Amino acid sequence: MTRDLLLLFLRKELRDLRSNKQVWPAYLILPVVAVALPITMLAFLPFVADPTRIHDPAITMLLESVAKDATLTGATISERMARLVLRDLVLFYLLMPVVLAASAAALALVREKEQRTLEPILATPLRDRDLLLAKLFAAVGPAMLVAWGTAIVGMLAGLVGAWWRLGTLVLPTAGNVVGLLLLSPTLTVLAALTGLRVSARFTDVPSATQFTGLVVVPITLVIVAVLGRPAMAYPLVGLVSALLVGLAAAWLFASNVRRFRREEILTKWR
Amino acid sequence: MIEARGLSRSFDGRPAVSDLSFLVPPGALCALLGPNGAGKTTTIRMLLGLLPPTSGSAVVSGVSLPGTDAEGASLRARVGLLTESPGFYDRMTGWENLILFGSLYGLQRSVLQTRARSWLERLELWEARDRPFGTWSKGMKQRLALIRAVLHEPTVIFLDEPTAGLDPAGAREVRDLIADLKREGRTILLSTHNLAEAEALADLIGIIRQRLLEFGSPASLVAAPPRIEIRLGGPAAPFIDVLRSLTGVVAAAADGARLDVTVTDPARDTPNVIKQLVSGGAAVLAVRPLAPTLEEVYLRAVREPAR
Numbered sequence: 001m002t003r004d005l006l007l008l009f010l011r012k013e014l015r016d017l018r019s020n021k022q023v024w025p026a027y028l029i030l031p032v033v034a035v036a037l038p039i040t041m042l043a044f045l046p047f048v049a050d051p052t053r054i055h056d057p058a059i060t061m062l063l064e065s066v067a068k069d070a071t072l073t074g075a076t077i078s079e080r081m082a083r084l085v086l087r088d089l090v091l092f093y094l095l096m097p098v099v100l101a102a103s104a105a106a107l108a109l110v111r112e113k114e115q116r117t118l119e120p121i122l123a124t125p126l127r128d129r130d131l132l133l134a135k136l137f138a139a140v141g142p143a144m145l146v147a148w149g150t151a152i153v154g155m156l157a158g159l160v161g162a163w164w165r166l167g168t169l170v171l172p173t174a175g176n177v178v179g180l181l182l183l184s185p186t187l188t189v190l191a192a193l194t195g196l197r198v199s200a201r202f203t204d205v206p207s208a209t210q211f212t213g214l215v216v217v218p219i220t221l222v223i224v225a226v227l228g229r230p231a232m233a234y235p236l237v238g239l240v241s242a243l244l245v246g247l248a249a250a251w252l253f254a255s256n257v258r259r260f261r262r263e264e265i266l267t268k269w270r
Numbered sequence: 271m272i273e274a275r276g277l278s279r280s281f282d283g284r285p286a287v288s289d290l291s292f293l294v295p296p297g298a299l300c301a302l303l304g305p306n307g308a309g310k311t312t313t314i315r316m317l318l319g320l321l322p323p324t325s326g327s328a329v330v331s332g333v334s335l336p337g338t339d340a341e342g343a344s345l346r347a348r349v350g351l352l353t354e355s356p357g358f359y360d361r362m363t364g365w366e367n368l369i370l371f372g373s374l375y376g377l378q379r380s381v382l383q384t385r386a387r388s389w390l391e392r393l394e395l396w397e398a399r400d401r402p403f404g405t406w407s408k409g410m411k412q413r414l415a416l417i418r419a420v421l422h423e424p425t426v427i428f429l430d431e432p433t434a435g436l437d438p439a440g441a442r443e444v445r446d447l448i449a450d451l452k453r454e455g456r457t458i459l460l461s462t463h464n465l466a467e468a469e470a471l472a473d474l475i476g477i478i479r480q481r482l483l484e485f486g487s488p489a490s491l492v493a494a495p496p497r498i499e500i501r502l503g504g505p506a507a508p509f510i511d512v513l514r515s516l517t518g519v520v521a522a523a524a525d526g527a528r529l530d531v532t533v534t535d536p537a538r539d540t541p542n543v544i545k546q547l548v549s550g551g552a553a554v555l556a557v558r559p560l561a562p563t564l565e566e567v568y569l570r571a572v573r574e575p576a577r
Contacts, residue, residue, distance in 0.1 A: 004373070005373075005374075008370065008373050008374070012359070012362070012370055015361075015362060015366070016359070016361060016362075115357070115359060115360065116353070116355045116356075116357045117357045117358065117359060118357075119320075119351075119353050119357060120351065120353055120357040120358075120371065120415075120418065121371075121374065122320055123318060123320065123346055123351040123353070124346060124347075124371065124374040124375055125343040125344070125346045125347040125374070125375060125376065126343070126374055127339060127343050128339070262320055262321075263320075263321050263322065266315060266320060266321065267281060267312075267321070
């Protein structure tokens with residue numbers, strides 16, 4: 001029943017996404033940027049990494065730090081820069097599903113209420129845990145699919161770009177893999193659970209959207225930045241971070257179920 | 271069967287429903303009548319297990335309330351609900367909406383599709399099934415909501431204002447369907463403002479304004495107490511004291527040249543009332559029995575100060 005239920009809500013959300021052109025930009029712009037970014041950066045890399053052409057002190061400092069960074073390998077400064085660019089670019093793929101899932105989750109319940117579909121849903125045998133799990137899955141699923149799809153395309157573009165501009169293969173690091181496969185989903189689940197909490201508390205779509213955009217997403221992005229960067233360089237840090245974030249997400253899910261008030265939703269929301 | 275035993279519910283200390291007790295036997299249709307804010311929707315939500323009562327209990331379709339989370343889910347699998355607004359997704363088609371909600375009741379895909387088709391055809395919605403729900407008329411939307419309420423073949427159905435906002439033709443279609451559901455032997459609790467609808471459909475009527483003010487069959491509600499109207503040739507007020515002193519007269523009121531007299535037994539007491547009026551000097555022009563309508567019973571009940 002639970003698996004069927006998750007797929008049912010996922011299909012509904014996907015159908016809703018397909019027919020709601022207003023949300024398309026969010027799901028299209030981020031992937032386009034994520035793919036265009038490595039190509040653009042790699043295209044200009046030979047110029048940026050050439051000290052004879054660049055006299056910007058900030059870039060000079062960056063090149064010096066790249067030269068000293070023990071986590072980066074490469075025969076030339078350009079190659080080391082390419083590895084840094086592609087390694088840190090994965091941070092963008094970590095940010096992307098977090099933003100998409102938190103925004104979708106923030107609307108998940110409040111929009112049902114606005115459409116007056118929540119009471120008929122609550123009148124079915126569906127339990128609170130199942131409803132919240134289905135909504136979580138429906139928010140996280142499409143976001144992760146978009147993020148992983150974009151990451152594959154973006155990294156391939158990076159690979160080709162590095163070969164084209166530098167004549168070298170820059171493969172994803174172990175940190176990249178841990179970040180994408182473990183840290184990214186757990187962070188996305190955590191962000192979506194926070195969005196769901198917001199959605200269950202707020203009584204109208206604009207307030208839920210504003211709170212998520214102004215509070216939930218920025219805080220989660222800071223967490224992504226703080227955990228993501230070291231995780232890209234040190235896979236073990238990524239593993240431990242994913243575990244800790246996963247535990248926090250499990251706690252938040254249990255708390256969301258405990259604090260889900262059918263009564264409040266039915267009687268206080270207008 | 272639906273049995274409420276002293277159900278009460280307060281919100282922030284303010285009572286919405288107090289001490290509600292009634293029994294709807296299996297296969298009966300009970301209409302809950304009451305003004306806005308009388309507690310009809312709160313009562314339905316409590317009986318569905320969506321809202322826990324502040325005090326009291328209930329048994330619905332064999333499940334005791336309040337109960338555990340699992341008991342609540344088990345109850346909701348056995349009952350159907352028609353909410354005040356249809357509550358479907360505008361961008362999805364009628365068919366997709368129906369399949370989605372039917373799946374939430376755990377119905378097998380093949381069973382669900384067969385039943386959905388059968389109901390859509392029966393209610394003449396089959397042709398519109400692939401159109402987005404948002405483009406449907408209000409009557410069509412309400413009929414689809416009724417299908418959702420019965421798709422899992424519940425034994426008990428709660429209908430919250432099923433004909434609210436519908437045009438006369440749409441309301442008639444919905445009423446006919448409710449009558450069909452009743453004939454199929456389902457127990458139905460219907461909340462409505464429409465007195466004619468209640469009188470036409472219900473086996474039992476409950477008039478509610480926070481408390482249950484009246485409860486019984488439509489016939490029993492309008493049967494008692496018997497009243498007679500007497501028209502005089504002059505002012506009626508001087509005869510009130512004489513009438514009130516008579517045996518068998520329960521109440522008497524004067525309005526211009528008109529007397530409204532409530533008696534214990536009209537056949538026995540009416541001749542005596544007329545005799546006393548005539549001997550007291552009244553010119554009696556007309557006498558007729560007054561049968562109260564459901565509307566009068568309703569208005570009298572809801573206008574009375576809280577008991």
